[in-house]
Amino acid sequence: MTGFLSYCRDNGCLPDILSWHELTASRSDTEAHCRELRDWMIENKIEPMPFAITEYQGTGYGTTDSARISQGTYNPGLCAAYITGMERAEKYGLKFGLKSAWGLAGNDPNCQTDMGQMADFENGNMPTGIWYVYNAYRLMSGVKVEAETDINELECLATTDAATDAARSVVLLGNWEQEDKPASVSLVNIPKYLTHNGKTHIEAELIRETLATANYGTDVLMSADVEAADGSVSFNLPIEGRSAVVIKITPSVDAAEEAMATALKYTMSGSMTAAVGEVLTVTGGMPSTYINNEAAAPKSKKTYKETGDQVDFTVEVKEDGLYNLTASHRKGNRGGFAQLYVDRVSFGTPTDMYAAEQYDFTKNYGNVYLTAGEHSLSFRLVGAGRNAASDGYDLTFSSFNLSKVVPDARG
Numbered sequence: 001m002t003g004f005l006s007y008c009r010d011n012g013c014l015p016d017i018l019s020w021h022e023l024t025a026s027r028s029d030t031e032a033h034c035r036e037l038r039d040w041m042i043e044n045k046i047e048p049m050p051f052a053i054t055e056y057q058g059t060g061y062g063t064t065d066s067a068r069i070s071q072g073t074y075n076p077g078l079c080a081a082y083i084t085g086m087e088r089a090e091k092y093g094l095k096f097g098l099k100s101a102w103g104l105a106g107n108d109p110n111c112q113t114d115m116g117q118m119a120d121f122e123n124g125n126m127p128t129g130i131w132y133v134y135n136a137y138r139l140m141s142g143v144k145v146e147a148e149t150d151i152n153e154l155e156c157l158a159t160t161d162a163a164t165d166a167a168r169s170v171v172l173l174g175n176w177e178q179e180d181k182p183a184s185v186s187l188v189n190i191p192k193y194l195t196h197n198g199k200t201h202i203e204a205e206l207i208r209e210t211l212a213t214a215n216y217g218t219d220v221l222m223s224a225d226v227e228a229a230d231g232s233v234s235f236n237l238p239i240e241g242r243s244a245v246v247i248k249i250t251p252s253v254d255a256a257e258e259a260m261a262t263a264l265k266y267t268m269s270g271s272m273t274a275a276v277g278e279v280l281t282v283t284g285g286m287p288s289t290y291i292n293n294e295a296a297a298p299k300s301k302k303t304y305k306e307t308g309d310q311v312d313f314t315v316e317v318k319e320d321g322l323y324n325l326t327a328s329h330r331k332g333n334r335g336g337f338a339q340l341y342v343d344r345v346s347f348g349t350p351t352d353m354y355a356a357e358q359y360d361f362t363k364n365y366g367n368v369y370l371t372a373g374e375h376s377l378s379f380r381l382v383g384a385g386r387n388a389a390s391d392g393y394d395l396t397f398s399s400f401n402l403s404k405v406v407p408d409a410r411g
Helices: 002-010 030-043 076-092 129-137 270-274
Strands: 018-022 051-056 094-097 143-145 154-161 168-175 181-187 199-207 219-227 233-239 243-251 261-269 276-283 286-292 310-317 321-331 336-342 345-352 359-370 373-386 395-404
Touching (some): 030 076, 076 129, 076 168, 129 168, 168 233, 219 233, 243 359, 310 395, 321 345, 345 373
Parallel strands (some): 051 094
Antiparallel strands (some): 143 154, 276 286, 310 373, 321 395, 336 345
8 A cells, every 4th residue: 555655646646535445354453554554644745635445344245155154244243343443543534434235135137235234145135233233323423422442352432412303322332253242331421411310211232143144133131211310320231242232322211201192093004904903002192003914824925015014103292302212012923024114214123023922022212303293103014024934924012102301401
């Protein structure tokens, strides 16, 4: 690289942007690379130009060979480490971090892309572990805050956002090695806009590596309101090998502030128009509904088009504000794979309703800013529409809650 730059300097052909790849199956120190290159250019009388990493992470691209697939390209922990390294390299001139997406998925003659290892290799229609890392990364708005780790194989990045329509902090942890790394997490100097009644809410999710196959969701490691009166919180998290953890910090939701929305109606679209809808109970002013897709008996994917079916709920909120949305679901052997949309925009992570044994669970989808008036909540069958082990495409709801989030103070 230095020889190339010296030639360009001497011949008046320096590039406007300097780009290269960072392709390794383990962590690459992008921050150090950018710092060293910038310092060398300054010492050699070259005005530093913006840097661009045009491909990064792993070495096993575009292949079905299991040995190469395991070489980092589908590793969520490594993905988080690369993102962190590039964010830290910004101060040394890194302008762009570009994910390659040229790989062929499956046997589609029209070159169905695997979205840079974010979709499963076999069909290209289900998320892998690193998709969930990027889904968490997109929430990291606001400003970067100091984040340190004393575990060599663990990397971390943190942001916080005081905006009225956000009021959150997001921490991304990545363990790129095979060995599990139990971690003690300490959050200090928690701002007041992330607390309510002296408490903050911690939502921690584990993103497992599934290599080139579908990942059916994150595992909730922690979901709780915790005391933060002195502006600090500490807790322990198990961080599995080759995995990532996303931690979302938001104000706690006081129970007295629930039931801030009223449901007006619900409809079904796609092949779910033949389904049965039954209102069971009303919780927090919203009807709880069981949706059973009777048309979704096991059929060939070639003859039954399940993806895109959805159920729509129209709700009305009384006032502008930040709302926490939770839903209670039932898993079973006919459960579908659904994404929540709020006003037709995807929100939160997909929900896998499949389980070998039936049981109820509640999912915290997160906080969303809503203006006073009507809004739509839609659950849509996405990807393959169901877990590979599922016998159907059922979506089951036992209750919804929209709760007003009231931070202690702004700023």
